[in-house]
Amino acid sequence: MKRIRHLIEYAFARLGLAIIDALSYERARAMGIRLADAWFSVDKRRRKTSINNILKTGIVSTAQDAERIALESFRHFACVMIESLKSRELLDEQACGNEIKFDFPNEFKAALADPGQGIILASGHLGSWEAAAQLISRSKPVVGITRDLNNPYTNRLMQKRKPSGDFRLTPKHSADTSRFLETLKKGEILGFMIDQHARDRGMMIDFFGLPAATHTAIALLHLVTGAPIYFGHCKRGAARAFELKVTGPIVRKASGNRTEDIKSILEDLNRLLESAIRNNPEQYLWAHRRWR
Numbered sequence: 001m002k003r004i005r006h007l008i009e010y011a012f013a014r015l016g017l018a019i020i021d022a023l024s025y026e027r028a029r030a031m032g033i034r035l036a037d038a039w040f041s042v043d044k045r046r047r048k049t050s051i052n053n054i055l056k057t058g059i060v061s062t063a064q065d066a067e068r069i070a071l072e073s074f075r076h077f078a079c080v081m082i083e084s085l086k087s088r089e090l091l092d093e094q095a096c097g098n099e100i101k102f103d104f105p106n107e108f109k110a111a112l113a114d115p116g117q118g119i120i121l122a123s124g125h126l127g128s129w130e131a132a133a134q135l136i137s138r139s140k141p142v143v144g145i146t147r148d149l150n151n152p153y154t155n156r157l158m159q160k161r162k163p164s165g166d167f168r169l170t171p172k173h174s175a176d177t178s179r180f181l182e183t184l185k186k187g188e189i190l191g192f193m194i195d196q197h198a199r200d201r202g203m204m205i206d207f208f209g210l211p212a213a214t215h216t217a218i219a220l221l222h223l224v225t226g227a228p229i230y231f232g233h234c235k236r237g238a239a240r241a242f243e244l245k246v247t248g249p250i251v252r253k254a255s256g257n258r259t260e261d262i263k264s265i266l267e268d269l270n271r272l273l274e275s276a277i278r279n280n281p282e283q284y285l286w287a288h289r290r291w292r
Helices: 002-022 023-044 044-056 062-087 093-099 106-115 130-136 152-160 178-185 218-227 258-279
Strands: 100-103 118-122 142-148 167-169 191-194 203-207 210-214 231-234 242-250
Touching: 002 023, 002 152, 023 178, 044 130, 062 106, 062 130, 062 210, 093 242, 106 118, 106 231, 118 130, 118 218, 118 258, 130 142, 130 191, 130 231, 130 242, 178 191, 178 218, 191 218, 210 258, 218 258, 231 258
Parallel strands: 100 242, 118 191, 118 231, 142 167, 142 191
Antiparallel strands: 203 210, 231 242
């Protein structure tokens, strides 16, 4: 039964991709927003999770405002998916022109220009994260960490659609962790999503004042390699306008208390993510169960 379900999901995925490929980016984006509205109406569980998460943060105080932000978040996620699938058209340099803005500290610019300097780049499910990775990869190769889809047929299909060149993906769950060290050693960028639930493999770090299981790998890699950590996010403006902002670096020398060193780094990163979310709550993925 699982194989039949996977094949049915795969068939729908192929059909959806064919429709998206036939449409312009603007039309595909409009279709995605309409589907997001329907999804928001039908998926009561994720709608409730989103509203509850927003209220937990204190960004707004009423359920009505939280529901408004939650709906915009669903629409935003649909746009992120369309941006990923239509990235070659969307991020064409001639098409975008001056609609892409970069706000980088001088240290980050220098690290991008140094072919031997590895960079650890932290972000979250905020703004247009797929567009951000592809834009930065024009200056230095970017390796993103991802989790395979549960459906193996759909997973292979989507992997084929991922951009090639200087933005590539590496599996999140793998016994070979040396690939992370190799990426930094080669002077590339290793990208982490720091707001994924770490289950029992992480450290409890406050996120909007509430403890959340947070992966420690990003802090450990910095302490072991000395590669600087930067935090970045990409705010979407109009349909083809993006503002990519990077802050940092975060640099720590080992104090002899590794647990406290890791905690300090993760706390700093969470505060940067919180601040960015407060400025653009509609562009955050609230449907994720961050607190469990």
